[in-house]
Amino acid sequence: MLDKYDRKILTLIQKLPAHRQPYQIVAEQVGLSEEEVLAKINGYIHDGLIRRMGITINHFLTGFDANAMVAWKVKTQDVDRVGEMLSALPSITHCYERGVDGDWEYNIFAMFHARTRQELEQTVEEIAGEMGVSDYKILYTLKEWKKDGRKYL
Amino acid sequence: METIDKIILNALQEDFPVDSRPFGVLSQKIQVSEDEIIQRISSMVANKIIRRIGASLNPKAVGLSTTLIGMNVPEERIEAVADIINTYHEVTHNYQRNEDYNLWFTIAAKSAEEMNRIIEEIRKKTGIERIINLPSVKTFKIRVRFDV
Numbered sequence: 001m002l003d004k005y006d007r008k009i010l011t012l013i014q015k016l017p018a019h020r021q022p023y024q025i026v027a028e029q030v031g032l033s034e035e036e037v038l039a040k041i042n043g044y045i046h047d048g049l050i051r052r053m054g055i056t057i058n059h060f061l062t063g064f065d066a067n068a069m070v071a072w073k074v075k076t077q078d079v080d081r082v083g084e085m086l087s088a089l090p091s092i093t094h095c096y097e098r099g100v101d102g103d104w105e106y107n108i109f110a111m112f113h114a115r116t117r118q119e120l121e122q123t124v125e126e127i128a129g130e131m132g133v134s135d136y137k138i139l140y141t142l143k144e145w146k147k148d149g150r151k152y153l
Numbered sequence: 154m155e156t157i158d159k160i161i162l163n164a165l166q167e168d169f170p171v172d173s174r175p176f177g178v179l180s181q182k183i184q185v186s187e188d189e190i191i192q193r194i195s196s197m198v199a200n201k202i203i204r205r206i207g208a209s210l211n212p213k214a215v216g217l218s219t220t221l222i223g224m225n226v227p228e229e230r231i232e233a234v235a236d237i238i239n240t241y242h243e244v245t246h247n248y249q250r251n252e253d254y255n256l257w258f259t260i261a262a263k264s265a266e267e268m269n270r271i272i273e274e275i276r277k278k279t280g281i282e283r284i285i286n287l288p289s290v291k292t293f294k295i296r297v298r299f300d301v
Contacts, residue, residue: 002216010215016207018194020187021173034173041171041208051295052209053169055194057162058202061154069250069257079291087294095293098221101285104254109221109287110294139250139257145235146247151210151217151261 005030007153009040010049014150056149064113066120066140071106072128073135079108082131086110091123106137154202157185158193162203169206217261218268218288222275223254225283231256234279241271254285 002010008030016022027037044050059067074082079097086108087095094111114120121138128136160183170178176194180187197203212219226234231249238244238258247258262268276284 010208010210013208014210015205016169018176018191018198018206020176020191022175022206023171023173038171038173044208045171047214048211049214050208051211052167053171053207054167054209055162055165055169055206056204056209057166058204061202069248083291083293092294093296096289097291097293098287098289101287102283104223104285104287107290137252139252141248142251143249144247145249145256146239146244146258147204148245149205149209151212151215151245152242153215153217153263 002153005032006040006044009037010044011150011153013041059113062113063115066112066114066117068112068120068124068141069139070110070112070124071137071139072108072110072133073106074108074133078131078133082108082133085131086127089123089127091120106135112138157183157189158197158202161185161190161193162197165206212261217263218265219259219261220268220286220288222258222260222272223252223285223287224256224258224279224281225254226256226279226281228255230279234281237278238275241275243267243271254283 009026012026012029017025019025021034023037024034027034030037072082083095083097086092091112091114092110093113096109098107098109100107112120112124114123124138128134164179164183169175172178174187176190177187180190194203234256235247238247243260243262245259245261249255250257260268260271262271272286
């Protein structure tokens with residue numbers, strides 16, 4: 001169970017300052033010593049609460065201007081095979097199985113990134129053929145209204 | 154972009170040191186002074202090349218409930234509806250897309266109850282009726298590293 005220190009630390013360390021001792025600044029805000037904060041963070045990493053410690057860069061840097069969420073309608077018995085085939089593609093960053101709702105029947109979601117839409121659609125068509133899944137929708141990112149990977153605990 | 158900046162980004166994307174002096178640790182590896190690294194990173198933050206520095210959490214492991222919501226919003230109302238949705242700090246991503254369901258956002262809330270409360274509030278405040286709620290069942294892949 002997370003206590004109030006854990007919640008504060010986990011919230012704050014998602015956006016560290018570019019400072020000589022960023023964890024010291026977090027420690028001051030939380031009211032613990034820097035050593036205690038570092039020890040706790042190592043514990044969170046060990047326990048799988050933190051997936052990654054790192055710098056998150058902006059997509060525009062990568063030259064991948066065509067970005068789409070591709071949703072696939074996949075039979076239950078094929079979900080694992082399709083999810084694994086999609087995940088093996090380097091042009092995919094995220095892949096999830098999701099529940100369906102109302103008139104929406106597409107249950108596998110994968111984020112594709114390519115230099116152009118043409119290149120993206122070619123990749124999608126190829127993998128669709130290999131997986132034997134013909135019912136899918138390409139949902140291009142038209143506008144980013146919000147992107148803030150931070151989560152508040 | 155300068156080579157040193159690229160080296161710094163590639164080195165720190167997945168491996169930011171948990172150390173009293175994280176930039177000092179990198180300094181020893183790449184033979185660039187700690188102050189220069191900090192100054193270069195500060196510029197990249199100001200130029201929005203870097204979105205943020207720090208932890209990416211596993212939402213389930215820290216007790217958060219997450220979902221993806223799709224909404225069918227009349228084109229002329231998109232901005233106003235997006236503004237209402239973005240007031241919630243539980244909303245982490247919000248994208249406009251080329252579909253019948255044209256606004257898609259993710260929620261990470263402290264509990265399933267809290268998540269449902271937020272969805273109902275958004276439904277009331279926006280007046281949008283066609284909303285689909287697609288909680289994740291299984292995560293197959295998350296990769297955030299891009300070589301620059």
